[in-house]
Every structure is written in structure tokens, then in C-alpha cells.
Amino acid sequence: MEKIxxxxxxxxxxxxxxxxxxxxxxxxxxxxxxxxxxxTPLDTPAIEASEVLLAKGGGETEKQxxxxxxxxxxxxLRFDLTVPLAKYVAANxxxxxxxFRRYQxxxxxxxxxxxxxRFREFYQADIDVIGDGALDxxxxxxxxxxxxxxxxxxxxxxxRIRVNNxxxxxxxxxxxxxxxxxxxxxxTIDKLDKIGSDQVRALLLxxxxxxxxxxxEILRFITAGGTSGQKLDVLAQYQGRNETFDLGLSELRAVVxxxxxxxxxxxxxxxxxxxxRGLDYYTGTVYETVMTEHPEVGSVCSGGRYDDxxxxxxxxxxxxxxxxxxxxxxxxxxxxxxxxxxxxxxAPADVLVLPMTEDLSAAIALxxxxxxxxxxxxLYGEKKKFKAKLAYADRLGIPFVLFLGEDELRAGxxxxxxxxxxxxxxxxxxxxxALLTAAVAERNAGSVIEDS
Amino acid sequence: MEKIxxxxxxxxxxxxxxxxxxxxxxxxxxxxxxxxxxxTPLDTPAIEASEVLLAKGGGETEKQxxxxxxxxxxxxLRFDLTVPLAKYVAANxxxxxxxFRRYQxxxxxxxxxxxxxRFREFYQADIDVIGDGALDxxxxxxxxxxxxxxxxxxxxxxxRIRVNNxxxxxxxxxxxxxxxxxxxxxxTIDKLDKIGSDQVRALLLxxxxxxxxxxxEILRFITAGGTSGQKLDVLAQYQGRNETFDLGLSELRAVVxxxxxxxxxxxxxxxxxxxxRGLDYYTGTVYETVMTEHPEVGSVCSGGRYDDxxxxxxxxxxxxxxxxxxxxxxxxxxxxxxxxxxxxxxAPADVLVLPMTEDLSAAIALxxxxxxxxxxxxLYGEKKKFKAKLAYADRLGIPFVLFLGEDELRAGxxxxxxxxxxxxxxxxxxxxxALLTAAVAERNAGSVIEDS
Numbered sequence: 001m002e003k004i005x006x007x008x009x010x011x012x013x014x015x016x017x018x019x020x021x022x023x024x025x026x027x028x029x030x031x032x033x034x035x036x037x038x039x040t041p042l043d044t045p046a047i048e049a050s051e052v053l054l055a056k057g058g059g060e061t062e063k064q065x066x067x068x069x070x071x072x073x074x075x076x077l078r079f080d081l082t083v084p085l086a087k088y089v090a091a092n093x094x095x096x097x098x099x100f101r102r103y104q105x106x107x108x109x110x111x112x113x114x115x116x117x118r119f120r121e122f123y124q125a126d127i128d129v130i131g132d133g134a135l136d137x138x139x140x141x142x143x144x145x146x147x148x149x150x151x152x153x154x155x156x157x158x159x160r161i162r163v164n165n166x167x168x169x170x171x172x173x174x175x176x177x178x179x180x181x182x183x184x185x186x187x188t189i190d191k192l193d194k195i196g197s198d199q200v201r202a203l204l205l206x207x208x209x210x211x212x213x214x215x216x217e218i219l220r221f222i223t224a225g226g227t228s229g230q231k232l233d234v235l236a237q238y239q240g241r242n243e244t245f246d247l248g249l250s251e252l253r254a255v256v257x258x259x260x261x262x263x264x265x266x267x268x269x270x271x272x273x274x275x276x277r278g279l280d281y282y283t284g285t286v287y288e289t290v291m292t293e294h295p296e297v298g299s300v301c302s303g304g305r306y307d308d309x310x311x312x313x314x315x316x317x318x319x320x321x322x323x324x325x326x327x328x329x330x331x332x333x334x335x336x337x338x339x340x341x342x343x344x345x346x347a348p349a350d351v352l353v354l355p356m357t358e359d360l361s362a363a364i365a366l367x368x369x370x371x372x373x374x375x376x377x378x379l380y381g382e383k384k385k386f387k388a389k390l391a392y393a394d395r396l397g398i399p400f401v402l403f404l405g406e407d408e409l410r411a412g413x414x415x416x417x418x419x420x421x422x423x424x425x426x427x428x429x430x431x432x433x434a435l436l437t438a439a440v441a442e443r444n445a446g447s448v449i450e451d452s
Numbered sequence: 453m454e455k456i457x458x459x460x461x462x463x464x465x466x467x468x469x470x471x472x473x474x475x476x477x478x479x480x481x482x483x484x485x486x487x488x489x490x491x492t493p494l495d496t497p498a499i500e501a502s503e504v505l506l507a508k509g510g511g512e513t514e515k516q517x518x519x520x521x522x523x524x525x526x527x528x529l530r531f532d533l534t535v536p537l538a539k540y541v542a543a544n545x546x547x548x549x550x551x552f553r554r555y556q557x558x559x560x561x562x563x564x565x566x567x568x569x570r571f572r573e574f575y576q577a578d579i580d581v582i583g584d585g586a587l588d589x590x591x592x593x594x595x596x597x598x599x600x601x602x603x604x605x606x607x608x609x610x611x612r613i614r615v616n617n618x619x620x621x622x623x624x625x626x627x628x629x630x631x632x633x634x635x636x637x638x639x640t641i642d643k644l645d646k647i648g649s650d651q652v653r654a655l656l657l658x659x660x661x662x663x664x665x666x667x668x669e670i671l672r673f674i675t676a677g678g679t680s681g682q683k684l685d686v687l688a689q690y691q692g693r694n695e696t697f698d699l700g701l702s703e704l705r706a707v708v709x710x711x712x713x714x715x716x717x718x719x720x721x722x723x724x725x726x727x728x729r730g731l732d733y734y735t736g737t738v739y740e741t742v743m744t745e746h747p748e749v750g751s752v753c754s755g756g757r758y759d760d761x762x763x764x765x766x767x768x769x770x771x772x773x774x775x776x777x778x779x780x781x782x783x784x785x786x787x788x789x790x791x792x793x794x795x796x797x798x799a800p801a802d803v804l805v806l807p808m809t810e811d812l813s814a815a816i817a818l819x820x821x822x823x824x825x826x827x828x829x830x831l832y833g834e835k836k837k838f839k840a841k842l843a844y845a846d847r848l849g850i851p852f853v854l855f856l857g858e859d860e861l862r863a864g865x866x867x868x869x870x871x872x873x874x875x876x877x878x879x880x881x882x883x884x885x886a887l888l889t890a891a892v893a894e895r896n897a898g899s900v901i902e903d904s
Contacts, residue, residue, distance in 0.1 A: 004507040006542040006765035009527070012497040014540065016547065017554070020493050036823045038830030040800035041472050045464035045573050046498060046529075046559060047518070055456040066499070066527075068520030070563050075461070075518075077498075088466065090458035095468065097847045099834065101800055102469070107498060111522050121497050131834070138812060138833025145820070261816035263824075313458035348492035348553055360590060364713035368597070371488045372715075378490030381590025382551065382583070395549045 011120035018346035034103040042102040044084035050074040055312035064110040077109040090313035098132035128322030140285040145262035155447025162272035171245025184208040345443040347397040349378040356405035463572035470798035486555040494554040496536035502528040507764035516562040529561040542765035550584035580774030592737040597714035607899025614724035623697020636660040799849040801830040808857035
């Protein structure tokens with residue numbers, strides 16, 4: 001028979017077992033953290049009507065989307081988790097209780113140009129809080145705590161949550177009489193990190209139509225340094241000149257004010273007046289999260305406050321705040337940076353039980369007992385030499401091998417071999433269970449990310 | 453602006469939040485149970501090259517598959533988890549260690565005719581053990597234990613794992629000289645439950661070309677009653693007449709023999725000589741699982757032993773054994789039968805914290821503390837009347853509300869309201885934490901399925 005070459009499409013990540021375990025642990029941390037902040041899981045279909053997914057329409061998305069006909073239906077794969085959320089909330093408005101807090105971790109698809117570190121199928125992990133007509137600033141103030149907890153529990157240490165408020169920027173540009181050029185100005189100041197102050201100033205003059213004194217004022221504003229408190233003091237000097245600005249400043253103050261109560265360490269937080277997160281969507285607080293020693297990676301968790309989640313589907317005003325983690329890309333980056341744990345247990349089992357007698361009952365009963373105690377146990381029944389059986393455990397990184405020969409059986413004991421040290425001891429089932437449970441708990445205690 | 457109607461495609465399940473929580477709990481039980489038996493998680497892409505997915509080709513699958521062009525690529529959505537596993541094992545043969553034990557829980561897509569209880573997008577939960585050239589019978593003997601643990605931990609009580617061995621059937625038909633008609637005979641005896649012995653006999657004569665004494669022999673064979681031991685005794689009477697039969701019988705004996713050591717209760721297990729699970733694929737032990745009080749549902753977990761996982765991709769002989777749960781359909785059936793728990797906590801939070809003062813710091817700090825203790829906490833900041841805030845907790849089923857007014861703050865206490873009883877008490881933060889932790893643990897202790 002002619003064989004078909006078994007292959008995985010390029011741009012589609014398929015992890016080997018030991019890495020998949022780390023990916024699953026990462027996902028578990030996200031689920032648990034999001035749940036602690038009162039978010040409920042949502043699972044929307046991968047396929048939607050194209051008309052629904054593309055309600056907003058527009059350029060890049062439409063080109064990248066996987067769209068196809070099935071029977072009479074024009075269908076497409078979701079390209080993010082925000083549009084499905086908007087659809088869901090609009091469709092179920094009457095049944096939902098607001099504020100509606102949901103998390104969703106799921107795959108999305110974009111037919112981008114294949115490129116190293118770019119994926120056509122990838123996981124996003126999103127949380128959003130949706131209000132019905134209004135949404136209190138407390139929800140915006142809580143987001144840095146969620147980001148901080150998420151990354152801290154993953155094991156990341158050197159990261160910073162950068163926060164800005166779009167009302168501050170919009171109000172400030174209005175003060176300068178630059179509202180019409182706001183988009184151009186935003187795009188320009190966003191480059192500050194990359195091209196520096198002088199270049200930004202030149203672009204403000206040349207491309208944004210700013211006068212020299214306006215450009216200077218903008219640079220003074222966005223480069224204000226110091227602690228969050230000092231930055232708020234600088235901002236306070238502009239207070240009273242524009243209503244939108246004042247509102248944005250009071251919102252930013254609320255976010256900063258409650259950081260200690262939310263348990264966010266000062267070094268994980270920063271006001272950054274240059275960030276805007278796109279031009280149309282966000283209207284209040286905006287968030288980015290950077291790995292401080294890997295700025296080249298860009299933001300690993302971003303989002304913000306928006307005023308109208310579902311305007312393409314409903315007249316109901318549904319303001320919200322949300323953040324998104326590009327999980328597949330984050331995992332890829334961590335792997336590239338060698339920041340994924342190499343001490344966590346990623347073997348398919350904690351223990352390999354090797355029966356050494358014809359009758360397997362005693363070995364099976366021991367495995368059954370250890371499983372009931374919560375241990376992950378493989379029973380090895382293949383007809384191989386003893387050495388090959390040990391090699392199996394070794395190759396898979398299974399930390400302990402238990403064997404039950406005639407001697408052990410007669411004595412009601414089992415032999416426990418620690419594969420790391422080679423040490424072997426003969427124990428009762430109860431002793432083995434206690435030893436293994438403790439050793440495995442220790443091996444599982446670390447975090448997915450190692451950020452020394 | 454004209455609105456697009458927000459809708460979800462028919463045949464695509466999108467659960468409301470409280471049901472999604474139960475679905476997630478179900479998935480968590482499967483993951484944990486599979487892990488205890490030493491299976492490692494695998495996550496393959498939703499999209500594969502059509503050529504790869506359709507390597508086996510053939511009728512129904514090809515008609516139902518979601519297939520589309522993207523650029524120059526002929527792509528399709530996976531329609532099961534077995535083909536992706538075969539691809540994965542064949543493609544990564546050199547890197548994998550055998551026996552390779554993997555579980556995968558993921559969505560698959562089939563464009564079936566829309567029908568109540570039929571889904572076009574649904575979760576499958578599969579486990580498989582793949583050997584390299586050979587695979588010991590111990591792996592087949594272990595499967596009933598995994599099925600038993602899975603459903604028991606989900607809360608199902610009244611179920612039975614039905615087991616047969618294809619070698620027994622094939623050997624038996626060979627003894628009768630009916631090997632050429634084996635397919636027809638299998639299809640006919642599979643109807644025993646539905647149409648009864650007389651009808652089966654008539655069909656064996658009319659459609660399978662069996663002589664009257666052959667038909668009688670078949671019926672005697674497949675209707676043998678009694679315990680597993682008694683059925684094995686009946687089978688023993690045929691021993692020595694056909695090698696395949698004898699091998700099948702010794703395999704079935706091994707499966708039955710080790711049930712007690714694996715902890716499978718007798719009432720959850722049954723030898724059923726009528727089950728075959730299709731004609732081509734399975735070659736040894738086959739499994740079905742029925743809810744004994746809902747036989748109309750059919751099998752909720754099926755599978756078996758096969759000789760050649762990946763013959764379309766590789767010349768390597770990769771025998772295996774696996775089972776699959778149609779998770780979405782199972783969830784749908786449980787819901788229809790009102791067997792899903794209505795006592796488990798499905799609210800988005802365990803506690804709603806209501807700040808009652810201008811400064812939110814104390815309320816936030818309390819929420820932070822409770823979250824650190826593992827509780828799921830929502831902070832409610834919306835400007836609403838007190839009654840509306842309580843109604844929010846009530847509608848979502850959040851079991852406890854904590855409020856912090858001036859009096860409580862001064863006393864360093866908080867008021868805890870049990871929403872079920874209406875009882876309210878003033879406690880210190882430590883007392884509240886202890887009370888809530890215990891109450892929530894109790895509410896989470898039940899199982900997803902209630903099978904009285």
C-alpha cells in the first residue's frame with residue numbers, strides 16, 4: 001500500500017508530550033487564577049456564520065480568516081475570542097446577569113504568512129467584564145491584580161504591567177488643539193521606546209502637523225519619569241483644563257490607589273503615557289505587560305476598557321474591560337528563552353510498576369492502591385528484559401520504579417527504585433505510598449516558568 | 453447602524469455559564485483519571501491536510517468532513533481523534549517511547565444532518581496505548597478499570613462495561629465454517645437486544661446463509677447467561693477446535709481474572725458475546741459501556757484492541773487499544789435525563805464582597821486575602837441599591853455575601869450573609885475565611901452526575 005506522508009501543517013504547533021504537560025499546567029494556572037477573581041468559563045464554537053464573525057468587517061482580519069462553504073452556509077473559524085463573546089452576550093442578553101465576568105481559553109485561527117514564531121492556530125486566554133450600560137472603575141482597577149497574580153503564579157518574576165488611560169491622552173491632545181491629529185500622534189509616540197525622543201519630535205513636526213511648542217509639550221508629558229505617585233503629580237498640573245482629561249486622571253488615580261490593597265508589588269507596575277493599544281476600540285484604562293529582561297518580545301498580556309462590546313449586534317450599550325494572553329506565542333517565547341521549568345514532573349507517570357511474576361494480581365493491586373492515593377501509575381506488562389523495562393522508565397523520566405518479585409510478594413513488600421539516585425529500598429505498600437506521595441508533591445511544587 | 457443577528461449555528465453546543473462549569477468539572481475528572489493511569493496529554497491541530505485526514509478514505513467520513521481551500525492548501529477539520537493520533541505517532545515514531553499512552557480531549561467536527569441531540573461540533577475524550585510491534589494483554593485488561601473509575605468518579609452508579617473479544621467471534625465462526633459470512637453474522641447478532649432471538653435466527657437463515665443447526669449453535673453461544681465465570685465455562689467447551697478462538701478465550705480470561713485486582717466491581721462488568729464494534733478495525737478485546745437504566749442511549753464509552761493504528765502512513769506495525777467517550781453527547785444525554793448535579797457550586801464565585809464605604813481599600817484587601825486562601829471572590833463595585841447588589845448574588849447563585857460598612861471597619865470585622873438561609877453574622881477576617889472555606893469545600897464535594 002502506498003503511504004501518505006504523516007505531517008503537521010506549518011504554523012500549527014503540536015507539542016511533544018513533556019512540553020504539552022507544561023502547556024497544560026500553564027493553562028491550569030490561568031483557569032484557577034481567573035476563577036479566583038470570579039470569572040466563569042465560556043466555550044463558544046470554533047465555527048460561526050461568516051456574517052456574524054465579520055460583522056465589523058475590515059482589512060487584515062478578512063484576509064486572514066479561514067472561511068468556507070458547507071452546503072448553503074458561509075462559515076468561518078473564529079479569529080479571536082472577543083467577537084464570539086460579543087455575539088454571545090448580545091444573543092443571551094436577557095438570560096445573563098451583569099456585570100458578566102467570563103474567561104475563555106481556546107484556539108483561534110488566522111491564515112497569516114508562515115514565519116518562525118508566528119502561528120496560524122493558537123490559543124488565546126481572555127477575560128472580560130461586561131457591564132449593562134455602565135461599569136464601575138473598580139473593574140479596571142482590579143485588572144493589574146489579575147495580571148500580577150497570573151504571571152506570579154506561573155513563576156515569572158521580572159515583568160511590569162504598564163498602564164495608561166485613553167481619556168488622559170485624548171484630553172491632553174484636546175488641550176493642545178491636536179484632537180484631529182490624535183491618531184497620528186498616538187502612532188508616533190508609541191515609537192518612543194524604539195526610536196527615541198529626538199526622532200519622535202521630528203515626526204511630530206513633520207507628519208502630525210504639530211508646532212514645535214506642541215511637540216515639546218507632548219514629549220515633556222509622555223517622558224515624565226519617577227514613581228507612579230510622581231507621574232500622577234505631573235498629570236495633576238494639567239488638571240482643570242479638559243473634562244475628559246480630568247475623568248481619565250481620576251480613573252488612573254483609582255487604579256494606582258488600590259494597587260496595595262490588591263497586593264500588586266510596586267515593581268510590577270508602571271504608568272506609561274505612551275501606550276494606547278490601537279486607535280478605535282479602547283476608551284479608558286489600557287494595559288500592556290512586558291518581560292523586563294526581554295523587551296523584544298513585546299506585550300505578553302494586553303487589553304483595556306472599551307465602551308461598546310457588541311454594537312454590531314445590538315443597540316444595548318455594553319461597556320467592558322478585558323485582557324488577553326496569546327498563550328501559544330508566550331509558550332513559544334518562554335521555550336526560546338529557556339525559561340520553561342526543567343524540574344517539574346512532566347513524565348506520563350509518577351511510578352512504573354513492574355510485575356516480576358506470572359500472576360500479575362499483586363502488582364495490579366498495588367498499582368490500584370497507589371492510584372487511589374492520587375499517584376499516577378503505569379503498569380508495565382510488555383515481555384522485555386529487566387534492563388529494557390528500566391530503560392523505558394528512564395527514557396520517559398518516570399522518577400520511581402516499583403518491582404514485585406517472588407521475594408517481595410512473600411514478605412508483603414515491594415522494592416522501590418529512585419531512578420535519579422539509583423537507590424533502592426524494600427518497603428511495605430503503605431511506606432511506598434507515603435514515600436512516593438511526598439516525593440511527587442515536592443517535584444510538583446515548582447512553577448512552570450523559571451525566572452531566576 | 454444595521455445590526456447583524458447574533459446567532460450560534462445549529463448543531464453547535466454553546467452552554468450557559470452554570471452548565472459550562474459542570475462540563476468543565478466533567479473534563480477535569482477525565483483528565484485526572486486518565487493521568488492516574490499514566491496517560492500523557494496530547495493536543496493536535498484542529499486543521500490538517502485533507503490528504504492526511506482522508507488517507508483511509510471512505511464514504512460517510514468524506515461526506516461529513518469540513519474541507520476547504522486556503523491558498524494552495526487543501527485543508528480539513530479533524531473528524532475524530534484517532535486519525536490525528538495515527539499521524540502523530542507515525543510522524544514522531546523515532547522520538548516516542550513505546551508503549552505510548554496518550555489521552556486527548558478535544559473538539560471534532562462532522563457536518564451531519566442537524567437533528568436533536570446530534571452535534572456538528574463535539575468533544576471526544578480518547579485514550580490509547582500504542583505498542584511498537586507488540587502490546588501485552590495487560591493493557592487490554594486495564595481498560596475496564598479506567599472506564600469504571602472514570603464513570604464512578606463522575607458520579608454514575610448504574611452502568612455496565614460490556615466486553616467481548618473479536619478473536620472469540622472470528623474463531624467461533626471459523627469452527628462453524630461461516631468465516632466468509634462473518635460480517636453478515638456479526639451485523640445480525642448485534643441486533644439481538646433489539647429484535648430478540650427468534651428474529652435473529654430467522655435473519656441468520658435468510659440473510660447469512662446459515663443452516664438451521666448453525667443458527668441454533670450461534671444463538672446458544674451468544675445467549676449464554678450467568679456470571680462472567682459461567683460464561684467463560686461455556687466458552688471453554690469450544691476450546692481446542694480453533695487457534696484464534698483459543699487465543700481470544702485466553703485474552704478474555706486475563707481481562708476477567710484481573711478485574712478484582714483492578715478494583716472493578718462485578719456488577720459493573722459483563723461478558724457480552726454479541727458486541728463487535730464494527731467490522732474492520734478491532735481485532736481483540738472490544739468494549740461498550742451502557743447506562744443500565746437508559747439502554748436507549750446506547751454505549752457512552754466504547755473501543756477495543758486494534759492491530760494497526762497507522763498503516764496508511766507507515767510500514768511500522770503499531771498495535772494498540774483505546775476507548776473513546778463522546779463527551780458532548782454524554783453531557784446532552786445527562787442533561788435530558790436530569791442527571792446533572794443541581795447541588796454542586798456552579799456560580800462564578802464563592803463570595804461576593806460588597807464595599808459599603810467610599811474608600812474601597814479595606815474591602816479590596818479582604819477580597820485579596822480570601823483569594824489567597826483559594827476562594828473565588830467577586831468584588832462588586834457597581835453603583836446600585838443594596839437590594840440590587842444582593843439580587844445580583846442571588847441570581848448568580850453566589851452562596852455568600854460579605855459586607856464591610858463603617859461599623860464593621862471600625863471593629864475590624866465583616867458581615868457574612870449566607871444567601872441560602874438568610875442568616876447573617878459578624879466575623880473577623882480569619883473567622884470568615886475559615887467559615888467560607890469549609891462551606892465551599894462542602895458544596896464542591898459532590899459529583900457532576902447524580903445517579904440515585
